[in-house]
Amino acid sequence: MYVVEVEDLYKSFGSIKALRGLNAVFPKGICGLIGPNGSGKTTFIHILMGLVRPDRGKAFVLGFDCWRDSVEIRRRIGVLLEDMYFPGHLTVREYIEHIIRIKGGDRGDILKIAEDIGLERYLNRKIHTLSAGMFKMLGLMQALVGEPELVILDEPSANLDPLKRRNLLEYIMKVGRERDVSFLISSHVLPELEEICEWIVLIYEGRAVDQGSLGDLYAKYGTNEYEVVSDKPRLLAKLIKEYGVGEVLYIHGNRVNVSNTCYKEFTEFLYKFSKDIKIFSFKPVGGLENVFRQAIKNISKRAG
Amino acid sequence: MYLGRRLKIYLRELANIILLEINIMWNRPILYFNFLLLILLTLACYPSGPLPCYSLSPKLDPWDMLFYIGLALHKSSVGLTALLVVVSVLSWAGSIRRGWVKNILTLPVGRRTLFIAKMISVSLIPYLTFSLTHIFAQVYLFHYIYVPSLLLIMFLVALHVLYVFSISTLTSLLIKDIVGSLLLSLAILMLPSWEELPPEFSHFKPEECYLSTFKFISLYMYSHNRKRIYLAFIKSISDILALLIVSIIASIFAYFYFKKMDID
Numbered sequence: 293m294y295v296v297e298v299e300d301l302y303k304s305f306g307s308i309k310a311l312r313g314l315n316a317v318f319p320k321g322i323c324g325l326i327g328p329n330g331s332g333k334t335t336f337i338h339i340l341m342g343l344v345r346p347d348r349g350k351a352f353v354l355g356f357d358c359w360r361d362s363v364e365i366r367r368r369i370g371v372l373l374e375d376m377y378f379p380g381h382l383t384v385r386e387y388i389e390h391i392i393r394i395k396g397g398d399r400g401d402i403l404k405i406a407e408d409i410g411l412e413r414y415l416n417r418k419i420h421t422l423s424a425g426m427f428k429m430l431g432l433m434q435a436l437v438g439e440p441e442l443v444i445l446d447e448p449s450a451n452l453d454p455l456k457r458r459n460l461l462e463y464i465m466k467v468g469r470e471r472d473v474s475f476l477i478s479s480h481v482l483p484e485l486e487e488i489c490e491w492i493v494l495i496y497e498g499r500a501v502d503q504g505s506l507g508d509l510y511a512k513y514g515t516n517e518y519e520v521v522s523d524k525p526r527l528l529a530k531l532i533k534e535y536g537v538g539e540v541l542y543i544h545g546n547r548v549n550v551s552n553t554c555y556k557e558f559t560e561f562l563y564k565f566s567k568d569i570k571i572f573s574f575k576p577v578g579g580l581e582n583v584f585r586q587a588i589k590n591i592s593k594r595a596g
Numbered sequence: 597m598y599l600g601r602r603l604k605i606y607l608r609e610l611a612n613i614i615l616l617e618i619n620i621m622w623n624r625p626i627l628y629f630n631f632l633l634l635i636l637l638t639l640a641c642y643p644s645g646p647l648p649c650y651s652l653s654p655k656l657d658p659w660d661m662l663f664y665i666g667l668a669l670h671k672s673s674v675g676l677t678a679l680l681v682v683v684s685v686l687s688w689a690g691s692i693r694r695g696w697v698k699n700i701l702t703l704p705v706g707r708r709t710l711f712i713a714k715m716i717s718v719s720l721i722p723y724l725t726f727s728l729t730h731i732f733a734q735v736y737l738f739h740y741i742y743v744p745s746l747l748l749i750m751f752l753v754a755l756h757v758l759y760v761f762s763i764s765t766l767t768s769l770l771i772k773d774i775v776g777s778l779l780l781s782l783a784i785l786m787l788p789s790w791e792e793l794p795p796e797f798s799h800f801k802p803e804e805c806y807l808s809t810f811k812f813i814s815l816y817m818y819s820h821n822r823k824r825i826y827l828a829f830i831k832s833i834s835d836i837l838a839l840l841i842v843s844i845i846a847s848i849f850a851y852f853y854f855k856k857m858d859i860d
Contacts, residue, residue, distance in 0.1 A: 305860070335860070343701055343859040367704040377695035379620040390619065393612045394703050 294319055295442050295474045296340060301349035303335055303498075310335040311346070312498035318476055322468050324485035325478040326584060327495035333478045334374060336495070337446050340476075341371060354441060367395075370435030374446040376427070380420030384411065384430060387419060388437065395438035405436050408463055410456065424451040432460070436467070442474045443467075449481055457481075461488055482580040487573075492580070494587050501587045507555040510576050513586035517541065517551045518558065521572040528569050537561045549577065610709055613700075617717035620696070621687050630679060630722055637675040638729040641668040642737055661738050662817075665745060666810025669730060673756060673803040676726050680718070680760040681781045687718045688768035689777040698859050707855050715765075715847075719757045727753040745813070752809060752836075756802040759839045760785065762846035769853050799838035808832040 296318040303311040311332045318325075327333050338344040339351050342362020351358040353365045378387060388402050406412040411429050414422060422430065428451055435443050445464075449457045465488050467473050479485050485492065486506065493503040502509065518538070522528050525548045529540045538553030550558070555576075562571050576582065622630075642664065691697045700710060730749050735741055763784050768777040787793070788800040798804050812828035819825060 305858075338858075338860060341702055343698060345856065345858060363704050363706045366702060371702040373695075373698065373702065375695055376699050378699070379623075379696075381623045382619065386619075390612070390616045391703065394609070394616065394705065 296323075296351075296353050296476060298336070298339075298351045299349055301336070301339065301351055302347045303332075303339065303344065304347055310498055311339075311349075314349070314495070314498060314500055316493045316495070316500040316503055318474075318493065319491055320474045321490045322464065322475045322477065322488050323491040323493070324489035325476060325493050325495060326480075326482060326485060326580070328588075329480075331495045332498040333495055334446060337371075337373070337444055337476075337478060340444060341366065368441045370438065370440035370443040372428070372431040372435045372443070372445045372448055374450070376431045376434075378419045378427065378430060381418060383416050383418055384422070384433075385415045387430070388433060391434050392437055397438035401437055405433050408466075409433060409436075410459060425453060425456055428452060429456070439471070440473060442476065445475065445477045445479075447479055448477060449479060449484060457484065464488055482584065486575055486580040492583075494584060496588055496591060501591050506580075507559065509580075509583050510555045513583040513590075516553075517549060517577040518553060518555075518574065519577050520548045520550065520562070520574045521546055522548065523570040523572075524568075528565075531565060531569075532561075535561060546572070606709075609705070610713060613705055613709055613713035614717050614720075616700075617687070617713050618721070621683065621717055622721055626683070627721070630683075630725055633675050633679055634672075634722060634725045635729050637672045638668065638726065638733055641671040642733045661734075661740070661742075662745060662810050662814035665730070665734060665749070666807045666814075668733070669749065669752070669806035669810070670803045672726075672730075673806060676722055676753070676756060677760050677785060677802065678782075679722055680757060681764050681778065681785065683722070684718050684761050684764035685768050685774055685777045685781060687714055688765055689772055689774045692768075692772050692859070693774065701859055708851070711851050711854055715761060719761055723753055723757045745810075748809060748813065752806055755805065755836065755839050755843070758843040758847070759802050762843045762850060766846045766850040766853070769850055769857065799834050800842065801835075802839055805832075805835040805839055808835045 294317040296316070298314055298316050301311050301314040302309075314332065314336060325333055325336070335344060339346050340353050340358055342358055342365065345359050354368055356365045358365065382390075384406075385402065389399065392399055392402070402415070403412065406415055409429050409432055411426065411433060414426060419427075419430065428448065432445070432448065435445070448464075449460055452460060461484055464475055464477070468475055468488075477485060477489065489506065491503070491505055492509055494501040494509075502512070504512070520528060523546065525543050525546050529543055529548050532538050532540050532548070532550060537558055538550040541549040541551050543549075559574070562569075562574060697710070701707070727749050730753075731746055734745070760781075764777070764781040767780045767784070771777045771780060785802075788797040790797075808828065809832045812825070812832040815821075815825045815828050
């Protein structure tokens with residue numbers, strides 16, 4: 293089942309065509325939406341919210357029509373928009389209490405969520421005294437109250453320092469796993485999406501250029517070179533050679549670079565030895581950025 | 597039963613949004629300014645009041661009393677109009693500009709609920725301040741409670757508030773800019789006062805409504821000149837209907853425009 297499904301979506305603002313026949317699906321889990329500035333990501337999210345009415349096409353969230361049933365959708369989801377306004381004269385706690393009254397949920401959640409995202413020290417602070425990064429966290433807190441089934445995040449890590457970005461990613465993964473919450477994340481920071489997303493939709497000039505699981509996209513566009521970071525790189529290199537799942541190019545520190553391998557096959561291989569070898573990361577060299585560049589290049593070639 | 601429960605849930609939702617909107621809109625400086633402006637202005641407009649602009653003989657007959665109530669409402673209503681325009685424009689154009697409307701529409705809040713909540717949260721405090729101050733002033737100054745006059749004040753102030761709110765809301769939604777909406781709303785509301793215009797335009801002056809209605813009531817009660825009573829009645833009804841019709845049309849148009857508009 294798809295949590296978000298859009299078909300042939302068009303939207304113009306005067307002479308600006310923001311969406312030009314967008315077709316995309318987002319399954320349950322953590323999904324990413326990537327595209328350059330002005331590609332229509334924010335318009336797409338606004339349509340999902342029922343903030344903007346599409347000129348043509350269909351859009352469904354959790355099976356509900358985005359324009360007709362927008363309130364029903366918003367009852368089931370949480371949203372963090374790119375540029376959110378909060379009433380500065382209220383304290384964080386007062387504001388979130390208002391949100392809980394509207395969205396429903398348990399007041400006990402305030403402290404729990406605040407602790408999880410590092411906002412507990414700021415609960416009694418006036419909102420106008422918060423930094424830009426804390427504003428983002430407050431938006432995230434608003435999105436997470438009321439036990440949503442889906443959380444839509446538009447540029448969640450903008451304005452966050454590296455430590456908070458890391459905490460945010462870990463928190464998203466934790467919530468996704470433990471509470472069975474799906475996420476749709478729109479971001480420019482591709483390495484972050486690569487780390488947490490299972491499904492990616494590439495959007496360019498108002499159309500979906502491609503979409504699929506990370507593995508499929510790597511296989512389709514990625515380079516043939518992968519980088520594995522593990523606690524036992526030498527043992528890993530030995531096993532790769534033994535099992536013939538790829539060609540070890542070189543070992544550098546705890547990194548092993550492998551070529552001539554299939555993403556899916558290699559993932560299964562790593563999983564098989566996960567008890568003996570701890571894998572910290574596994575991604576193609578160039579990663580999602582490379583996938584994105586290649587996909588855009590293909591489109592430009594076809595158009596040109 | 598089912599309908600009753602749904603209505604109860606809806607009213608609770610509406611109350612929550614109104615509470616949030618009041619909390620956001622009526623922060624302390626604006627709230628104090630509202631009290632200061634409306635209370636002082638009202639008290640200043642009553643003869644022989646605590647803040648008199650002019651004083652009269654301490655003994656007033658009922659005819660004078662009704663006339664002076666209408667006159668005081670007429671004079672002090674400029675403050676209510678100005679305050680309501682500013683608050684309505686900030687609540688609509690300001691909220692759309694800042695992104696607050698977008699934020700609140702990410703919550704399970706329908707556009708109809710938000711429209712009604714904004715209408716109540718913008719109007720309630722100035723309405724209560726203005727009408728209660730006038731009622732207090734009457735009781736304090738004339739030592740007399742005339743219930744129909746109190747009800748009339750409540751009704752006319754509600755009409756005035758609805759008229760100003762609907763026009764300011766419509767301009768704010770169409771222009772979406774604070775300064776532009778302020779200027780256009782004030783221009784529309786001030787236009788009927790322009791002397792070059794035909795006298796029929798005076799029906800669209802909310803302050804005129806207070807004067808004409810109280811004049812009619814006092815004539816009806818204390819005059820025997822039927823022609824004068826009839827003419828006062830026609831003037832009063834025309835003033836009320838003009839404001840009511842414009843308010844309803846502007847509110848409906850603003851509501852449907854808001855229902856369909858893109859919040860981007």
